[in-house]
Amino acid sequence: xxxxxxxxxxxxxxxxxxxxxxxxxxxxxxxxxxxxxxxxxxxxxxxxxxxxxxxxxxxxxxxxxxxxxxxxxxxxxxxxxxxxxxxxxxxxxxxxxxxxxxxxxxxxxxxxxxxxxxxxxxxxxxxxxxxxxxxxxxxxxxxxxxxxxxxxxxxxxxxxxxxxxxxxxxxxxxxxxxxxxxxxxxxxxxxxxxxxxxxxxxxxxxxxxxxxxxxxxxxxxxx
Amino acid sequence: xxxxxxxxxxxxxxxxxxxxxxxxxxxxxxxxxxxxxxxxxxxxxxxxxxxxxxxxxxxxxxxxxxxxxxxxxxxxxxxxxxxxxxxxxxxxxxxxxxxxxxxxxxxxxxxxxxxxxxxxxxxxxxxxxxxxxxxxxxxxxxxxxxxxxxxxxxxxxxxxxxxxxxxxxxxxxxxxxxxxxxxxxxxxxxxxxxxxxxxxxxxxxxxxxxxxxxxxxxxxxxxxxxxxxxxxxxxxxxxxxxxxxxxxxxxxxxxxxxx
Numbered sequence: 001x002x003x004x005x006x007x008x009x010x011x012x013x014x015x016x017x018x019x020x021x022x023x024x025x026x027x028x029x030x031x032x033x034x035x036x037x038x039x040x041x042x043x044x045x046x047x048x049x050x051x052x053x054x055x056x057x058x059x060x061x062x063x064x065x066x067x068x069x070x071x072x073x074x075x076x077x078x079x080x081x082x083x084x085x086x087x088x089x090x091x092x093x094x095x096x097x098x099x100x101x102x103x104x105x106x107x108x109x110x111x112x113x114x115x116x117x118x119x120x121x122x123x124x125x126x127x128x129x130x131x132x133x134x135x136x137x138x139x140x141x142x143x144x145x146x147x148x149x150x151x152x153x154x155x156x157x158x159x160x161x162x163x164x165x166x167x168x169x170x171x172x173x174x175x176x177x178x179x180x181x182x183x184x185x186x187x188x189x190x191x192x193x194x195x196x197x198x199x200x201x202x203x204x205x206x207x208x209x210x211x212x213x214x215x216x217x218x219x220x221x222x223x
Numbered sequence: 224x225x226x227x228x229x230x231x232x233x234x235x236x237x238x239x240x241x242x243x244x245x246x247x248x249x250x251x252x253x254x255x256x257x258x259x260x261x262x263x264x265x266x267x268x269x270x271x272x273x274x275x276x277x278x279x280x281x282x283x284x285x286x287x288x289x290x291x292x293x294x295x296x297x298x299x300x301x302x303x304x305x306x307x308x309x310x311x312x313x314x315x316x317x318x319x320x321x322x323x324x325x326x327x328x329x330x331x332x333x334x335x336x337x338x339x340x341x342x343x344x345x346x347x348x349x350x351x352x353x354x355x356x357x358x359x360x361x362x363x364x365x366x367x368x369x370x371x372x373x374x375x376x377x378x379x380x381x382x383x384x385x386x387x388x389x390x391x392x393x394x395x396x397x398x399x400x401x402x403x404x405x406x407x408x409x410x411x412x413x414x415x416x417x418x419x420x421x422x423x424x425x426x427x428x429x430x431x432x433x434x435x436x437x438x439x440x441x442x443x444x445x446x447x448x449x450x451x452x453x454x455x456x457x458x459x460x461x462x463x464x465x466x467x468x469x470x471x472x473x474x475x476x477x478x479x480x481x482x
Contacts, residue, residue, distance in 0.1 A: 003376055006373060006376070007373070007374050009373075010370055010373035010374055011374075013370075014359070014362070014370045017361070017362060017366065018359055018361045018362065021361035021362075022361050083357055083359075083360065084355055084356065084357035085357050085358060085359055087311065087351075087353075087355065087356050087357075088356055088357070088358055088371070088412065090311065090346065091309065091311070091346050091347070091349070091351055092347070092371050092374040092375055093374045094347070097374075222310075222342070222343065222346070223310075223311060223312050223313045223342075
């Protein structure tokens with residue numbers, strides 16, 4: 001195994017080991033996801049897949065996922081700075097291994113959250129999905145986009161004062177294109193419409209954010 | 224003990240011709256220029272935080288097998304200097320030149336053809352002990368060192384060996400250690416990858432007499448060159464007051480920072 005891969009896997013495994021003991025991100029994600037899911041479901045009731053439901057429900061699903069990940073994912077870097085462990089990590093690991101290790105951790109959390117939330121959401125609002133494969137692709141690619149964007153934003157804000165303000169300011173321009181694409185893809189999946197072009201755009205967004213993040217990260221992470 | 228060399232504010236001066244790679248005969252060294260191991264030189268290092276000037280042109284040098292002592296009152300910039308040397312902070316002005324021989328590649332512990340290491344390389348190679356350095360509180364001491372062993376490509380057995388030598392429990396979470404035990408864990412972390420250069424910021428803080436004795440022995444062994452290591456090491460030791468010198472240390476330089 002290459003040194004870089006070993007370092008990346010070490011960062012990923014360490015984050016999961018720490019998370020398994022303090023449960024901070026898991027608790028935050030679960031709290032936000034379940035709360036918003038219940039609120040949405042109770043507020044709307046079962047809408048079925050009529051025209052109105054097919055338009056609105058994909059938005060609500062991604063709002064649930066966005067709120068949950070926004071609350072939990074930025075901790076990946078903020079916690080390293082707040083607990084002063086960032087110095088040890090900075091001195092021992094190459095920046096790219098830290099970035100990809102943290103991204104892998106955020107991605108595993110996001111996909112885990114989607115596996116939990118998406119079926120619950122579909123069941124609670126009694127929404128049928130006409131193209132399940134496309135729906136899963138939307139969740140996978142959208143989840144990757146959320147994890148990649150959150151990792152980049154978290155790295156930028158971790159060393160700054162006024163983190164919450166900065167998080168909101170940075171998140172808006174980075175996440176809006178993602179959400180527009182992923183909602184459209186999810187809506188098409190529910191309605192059974194082909195949307196290969198949207199999926200390609202979404203994958204392009206994912207790749208761009210991940211590559212740009214990897215290129216920017218050494219400058220953000222080191223002085 | 225050498226006399227202290229005050230780091231008083233000084234105007235910009237010409238580059239030290241003796242600084243590595245800067246002399247007129249750089250690249251044309253002879254056998255007489257051969258220097259073993261590693262050396263660290265810094266020249267006119269300056270650092271400000273906003274309007275507050277912390278380092279006003281600090282210079283010093285230390286070679287393999289020797290210690291540089293940095294003293295000064297609280298707030299005089301000792302930690303800032305060490306963070307600059309570690310590559311954790313960029314100085315606003317001045318030069319930091321660190322080289323170490325790559326005995327594995329060249330077959331000799333000779334600095335002659337060793338390149339200067341940039342801040343990124345310095346960060347990865349040094350050992351660093353400082354009060355603001357923390358390890359993962361949820362992980363045990365052994366798990367912490369196992370994680371950093373993987374990052375540094377060090378055999379996993381090195382961590383438990385260091386912990387045992389420092390009389391630290393292997394299975395206790397780092398968050399449940401006393402302040403003295405945390406300091407020992409910082410030492411174990413710093414020595415894990417057998418670095419040539421040790422940057423030590425108040426390294427004996429919170430240690431009891433026995434613990435201090437052990438780390439002083441480890442520092443002496445580091446300077447002499449431990450079996451299995453790359454060769455004689457060097458250290459920069461920062462303390463608020465004059466440290467009790469150990470007869471085993473050969474002090475290369477004493478930089479005294481004005482408060």
